[in-house]
Amino acid sequence: MKIRLAADLQSDSIVDGEGIRTVIWTQGCPHNCLGCHNPGTHDFDGGELVSVDDVIEELKALKNQDGITLSGGDPVCQSEACLPICKAAHEMGLNVWCYTGYTYEAMLRNPKHYNLLKEIDVLVDGKFVLQEKSYDLYFKGSKNQRIIDVQKSLSEQRIVLVSKYVEEKTCSNDYEKPSYLFV
Numbered sequence: 712m713k714i715r716l717a718a719d720l721q722s723d724s725i726v727d728g729e730g731i732r733t734v735i736w737t738q739g740c741p742h743n744c745l746g747c748h749n750p751g752t753h754d755f756d757g758g759e760l761v762s763v764d765d766v767i768e769e770l771k772a773l774k775n776q777d778g779i780t781l782s783g784g785d786p787v788c789q790s791e792a793c794l795p796i797c798k799a800a801h802e803m804g805l806n807v808w809c810y811t812g813y814t815y816e817a818m819l820r821n822p823k824h825y826n827l828l829k830e831i832d833v834l835v836d837g838k839f840v841l842q843e844k845s846y847d848l849y850f851k852g853s854k855n856q857r858i859i860d861v862q863k864s865l866s867e868q869r870i871v872l873v874s875k876y877v878e879e880k881t882c883s884n885d886y887e888k889p890s891y892l893f894v
C-alpha cells in the first residue's frame with residue numbers, strides 16, 4: 712500500500728502535539744481554508760507516493776519520540792493508508808495525534824474515517840478559520856478547532872476535549888524578555 716506524502720518524515724517536533732513527535736506530512740486536502748499555512752499540500756497529485764511499509768520502518772528506526780502526528784494536507788483523505796501506520800505506531804508505544812479539516816462528527820459518519828478514528832488518541836478537528844486565528848492557543852491555529860480525546864469520546868459517546876488544552880495559553884500576553892537575553 713502507498714501513501715502520498717508532501718515531505719519527508721519530520722522527527723523531534725515540539726509544536727505538532729504534546730511531547731516530542733514525528734510528523735507525517737500527507738499530501739492532498741480538499742478544504743481550501745482561507746489563510747492555510749500549507750497551501751502546497753492541497754494538490755492530490757502533488758508530493759510523492761511512498762510505501763506505507765517504508766514509513767513504518769522509518770518510524771521503527773527513530774529514537775526518543777513520544778508519538779506520531781498525522782498532518783498535511785488532510786491525512787483523513789488517506790485514512791486507509793494512515794491506518795496501518797497508526798497501528799504500527801501504537802505497537803511501538805507511540806501515541807497518535809491527527810490534524811484534520813473534517814469534524815469529529817463527520818468522521819463518525821464515514822466508515823473509512825471511523826476506522827482511522829479508532830486508532831487515533833488525539834484529534835485536532837475542524838477547518839482553519841482565519842477570523843478565529845489566535846497565537847494564544849495550544850497546538851491549533853483557530854478557536855473553532857477542538858483538541859479531542861478520541862478514545863474517551865468514543866467510549867462515552869460524546870465529545871471529550873483534552874482539558875489541559877481547552878484554556879488559552881497563560882504566558883504569552885504578559886511575557887517579559889529576561890534581561891539576560893540579548894536578542
Ligand code: SF4
Pocket residue numbers: 740741742743744747748749750752783784785811812838839
Ligand atoms: S485543512 Fe489544513 S491543510 Fe487543509 S486547507 Fe485547511 S488549514 Fe490547509
